[in-house]
Amino acid sequence: MDISQLDTPALIVDLDILESNIEEMQKRIDKLGLILRPHTKAHKIPAIAHMQIRSGAQGICTSKLGEAEVMAKGGIKDILITTPIAGSTKIQRLVNLHLNFPDCQFIQVIDHMYHVTEIAKVAIEAGVSIQLMIEVESGQQRCGVEVGNELVELIEHINQHEGVTYAGIQAYSGHLQHVKGYENRHVQARAAVVGLFNFIESTLKPKGLEPEIISGGGTGTFSAYQGLNYSEMQAGSYLFMDAAYCAIGDEFNPMQNKQFKTALKVVSTIISKPKSNRVVSDAGMKCLSIDLGMPVVDGDSSIRYQTGGDEHGILHLSEDSRRLEIGQQIVFIPSHCDTTLNNFDILYAVRDGKVLERWSIEGRGRSD
Ligand SMILES: Cc1ncc(COP(=O)(O)O)c(C=O)c1O
Structure with a gap:
């Protein structure tokens, strides 16, 4: 797939x-x-x-x-x-x-x-x-x-x-x-x-x-x-490597950590476009946690994510942003990997854009 x-x-x-x-x-x-x-x-x-x-x-x-x-x-x-x-x-x-x-x-x-x-x-x-x-x-x-x-x-x-x-x-x-x-x-x-x-x-x-x-x-x-x-x-x-960890700095750069690369992402869909510069995605805080700040749009830092509550992610576009239309997929880098992962049952393992494995997140919710 x-x-x-x-x-x-x-x-x-x-x-x-x-x-x-x-x-x-x-x-x-x-x-x-x-x-x-x-x-x-x-x-x-x-x-x-x-x-x-x-x-x-x-x-x-x-x-x-x-x-x-x-x-x-x-x-x-x-x-x-x-x-x-x-x-x-x-x-x-x-x-x-x-x-x-x-x-x-x-x-x-x-x-x-x-x-x-x-x-x-x-x-x-x-x-x-x-x-x-x-x-x-x-x-x-x-x-x-x-x-x-x-x-x-x-x-x-x-x-x-x-x-x-x-x-x-x-x-x-x-x-x-x-x-x-x-x-x-x-x-x-x-x-x-x-x-x-x-x-x-x-x-x-x-x-x-x-x-x-x-x-x-x-x-x-x-x-x-x-x-x-x-x-x-x-x-x-x-x-x-979530967005919060990418921003702590490494031995070469005080503001960026490049020791490790971002592996975990959330794929989401644009579900509404109320204005040309504001679209809404189907990833709210019930999937993308915000305890360590807002998620980041993969590959386009000009788009700003604002929480729209449990089920909505509001995306503010600038003139430099890529165009986003209803039905289009968008990919987020979570701000905090632990609390984002705990929102999902399944983790899809991908290589070169193809889904190779479907891992059940067996310890999800096991805070007991
Ligand atoms: C006791 C303990 N050790 C290690 C870790 C792992 O730290 P990190 O995920 O920041 O690498 C945590 C994370 O919360 C922790 O609570």
């Missing part, structure tokens, strides 16, 4: 670009001497996770248990769940993952003694051992235990319990991923975690509590930590 035959709005990914982004990130991470554990919250599709692993990634991250269930069922064997869980239903599901997929390694992120005590209780009853990774505060003031005595006590609390083991530390600074300018972003990223690495040297190591894994980093910061002792990077969005 040709892209022009897709009913719209339709989510597509360019396979050539996807493959080259996967290869490029693996190359960069290898060069840094690190392990790549890509975050799959961006794509939620086991087939893509397998592509990343075939290219050299040593496991994946998921945000939620629901996504981990999808990935384990899809045959992925090494999964870090990067968000703490709470409540007996969730803890039982975590234990069930261990029971149902005994040949898969799971690590669950936690940041409080509650998690340790409650998870250990259910794990012991079920006869499984659960690996826990401690999230530390890394500037975002989201989850994460403060670096200091609290961290030491939490590690010791894990070590004192049967049913759980201490796998390492997660230090992820989500708030810095989109800081403009490569240098500026890198300086801030290092400053946010340097205290942790000093504390590991000065306090954890002498006590024998040094973490085996130190996990963190994203598409904006994966190359910021040279000389610090991270073991693995969790970048995810590099795979698709």
Whole structure:
């Protein structure tokens, strides 16, 4: 099938670009001497996770248990769940993952003694051992235990319990991923975690509590930590590169990131033309998310997208813009890949304008 035959709005990914982004990130991470554990919250599709692993990634991250269930069922064997869980239903599901997929390694992120005590209780009853990774505060003031005595006590609390083991530390600074300018972003990223690495040297190591894994980093910061002792990077969005990430700057250009190319797009149709300089597309915010700004029209920056609500995208044309008529297709680059992808059931994989595969977005909506 040709892209022009897709009913719209339709989510597509360019396979050539996807493959080259996967290869490029693996190359960069290898060069840094690190392990790549890509975050799959961006794509939620086991087939893509397998592509990343075939290219050299040593496991994946998921945000939620629901996504981990999808990935384990899809045959992925090494999964870090990067968000703490709470409540007996969730803890039982975590234990069930261990029971149902005994040949898969799971690590669950936690940041409080509650998690340790409650998870250990259910794990012991079920006869499984659960690996826990401690999230530390890394500037975002989201989850994460403060670096200091609290961290030491939490590690010791894990070590004192049967049913759980201490796998390492997660230090992820989500708030810095989109800081403009490569240098500026890198300086801030290092400053946010340097205290942790000093504390590991000065306090954890002498006590024998040094973490085996130190996990963190994203598409904006994966190359910021040279000389610090991270073991693995969790970048995810590099795979698709949305408009927000294209604007953060790379090592050569403060305003543009060309390390990776835009692979994810939304094909839409012009459904109305109320005026010669204003047309309306069938892609509103129920398919193109706007939490990180407005989507961009692929190949024509003179057209401005304005949200028209759930189901409409209003397009303002200038004199330089290409002509758009009712019934014509238009292609958008999403501003935020994660929240756009989560609006679709299907991702069409395309090469040279032809649709080659129809991937079901199996982790879609699995925020549970
Ligand atoms: C804990 C964690 N690690 C890694 C990532 C991946 O970051 P990015 O998609 O910006 O590469 C995210 C994204 O939100 C995250 O929450």
